[in-house]
Amino acid sequence: MLSRTADNLYWIARYMERAETAARLLQVGARNSLIPSSSGHRSEWDSLLHAIGTAKAFKEKYGDPVQRNIESHLFFDRDNPSSVASCITAARENARIVRTALTSQVWDAINGAFDELRQMERMPRSELDLARLTEWTMRQTAMMRGSIEATQLRGDGYHFLNLGYYLERADSTARLLDVKYYVLLPRVDFVGSGLDNYQWTTLLRAMSSHRAFHWAYGGDVTARKIGHFLILNPQCPRSLLTCADGMVTHLERLDRAYHRQSTARTQARSMLAELAETKVEEIFDEGLHEFLTRFIRETGKLAAEIHESYLNGDIR
């Protein structure tokens, strides 16, 4: 397949997953902001912006981090390349370019999302509360994912789509976990308090894993259990380990089809091996934030390697 086509497919998936992340962030933030803030100097919304790295751009454009502005920023804002509107538009444009590499169901899913998005942009904001925005986004991304699973040929295009999904999801889980770090940052003595647990629970909700978590662990919600669940548990569909495993699977299938061994695969394998051997205590010993920062950097390196190995068109 053309390298450019593969690149487009990979980015369609990344953009869709990124749109979902923006919606999940909105959910985390909204829930966290519902409980009274006891730290005077930093609001919950502010910490969220810090976690996703757009605090500065946000402040310049909107000023105060109040909910309505955050909704604009994370959902509607075309100046924010990670907003839901930007991501769905970019995914749809990419899909238009590689129309013939997608089934008509997949095209319908993304094109339909884009049409609805444009309708929503014309609606009065009073009709679009936060829950509606986030639920809508999640439904669209699920339809897209479902159409791909149900109808795409299991060829290299399918593998590139999945690589995009897993890579972006790994990055997003790590970043969502890191929001929690920023929330906690001002007052370390909150750790273990009721407030602390409430925030952890919110995080689980944002990943639609609230109930799954209880089934898997039972008992009290603790930081360690959640860390284990979202980082190391192979049953959790969003855990870093699941994502690494997915990347390895699809890279292996690609290499088998292409009769070669890419450096991207080697790198993904070592990422998976490390996660498989890590214990949750070790993560908290290293420091959750430090661990996540390192993981996000590794993911970035793997993305660059996938680009080199398949997508940049200079493969010999």
Next chain:
Amino acid sequence: MTTYFNEMYENGAVRGPYGQLDDWMRNMPAELRQMKQAEAEALFRRIGITFAVYGEGGDPDRLIPFDMFPRVFSALEWGKLDRGVKQRARALNAFLADVYGRGEIVRAGRIPANLVYRNDAFEKEVVGILPPKGVYSHIVGVDLVRTGPDEFFVLEDNCRTPSGVSYMLENREIMMRMFPALFRENRIEPVDTYPDLLRRTLASVAPPKCNGEPVIVILTPGHFNSAYYEHSFLADLMGVELVEGQDLFVEGEFVYMRTTEGPRRVDVIYRRIDDDFIDPLCFRPDSMLGVPGLMDVYRSGGVAICSAPGAGVADDKAVYTFVPEMIRFYLGEEPILNNVPTWQCAKPDDCKYVLENLKELVVKEVHGSGGYGMLVGPKCTKAEIEAFALRIKAKPHNYIAQPTLALSTTPTFVDQGIAPRHVDLRPYCLVGERVELVPGGLTRVALTEGSLVVNSSQGGGVKDTWVLAG
């Protein structure tokens, strides 16, 4: 008041080819019609047949209005068009091979040397190169209008990269889906062989250095191009890659495309970008759309480019006047299809006549297309005509003029019901080892009452075009 030939009704009676459609039309309740029209539009939207218009604000994805009332030709009528279009396509290709070779037609004094060699579209870079099978223009779109039962005129030829064939194919698909009964009652020649014929045509002109099954690609300027949908549609139907310039590179004596498995050699390029942009080393150095070094590979027989660079010199509006002459000169035949009489403003006598009779004439730019920058005299106000006269006087060689033709009409669904609207026709002739024409084409219709301009950019729509089996 001009009377226009109505293709369906003549002297109050229904003409033969439209026999079955009279009942169909009369028996269709207004609600059903509206429902079907909405269904058609939804189908077009879903399939994604839109043409992208960027930079004008508003929705970038627009639909060309589709009229459900088909346009019909009898086998006999089509037979003449078929022979006429193929004849023209042969003559145009013979002309191209000649002017990039010995230039016999110029030496014989049948066409002025200036018109050919000083033409902007004449590429001195390809002089002396004979493309595979001697074919320059592999897809010739001939724009035809009709003024009477047996009167057809060629308005212009398109030898470079005529677009619109995807509408011919999709209009048919949608009609068959919405009105299957019509296709049972009428014996309508299929058009869906076109992609296959196109692929075979392209494969038949593979370059000398190609061994084995030729690898064909379509080269597009990219997804911002208004015809991008058509490019991807044809690539899909032919099962070939749709590439951009950045996907190709030249190494040694061949062209390769960049794939996830490494370089893959390309033998035939059906390009949908202009000559000027295909190779920055040979033509415009600022082109980002082309492939550096492509022309070197082409010259040495490593790749075929369709249409061949330089093909544009045959479809220029001034050269058009001489096509009947080409048919006589190269084929020794009389033209089956007539040209429209044309005045060239570059000639002082013609120019004088044109300026005196603007009210009756249609004036076009020599290199214009898409219905832009043209004057339809009878439809213009005095002030508009005066303004246009100044433009002609400033640059006479830039304009040609033709009489305002009484374009035929066919019944068309409009808001008030059914009304006659003016139409033209573009069949797509394929030239490779063989010359082929699928029985059909793109009928464009001027949806505005009284309008003679059928271009989609000026409010035109499209219709399915039927050729009945003999």
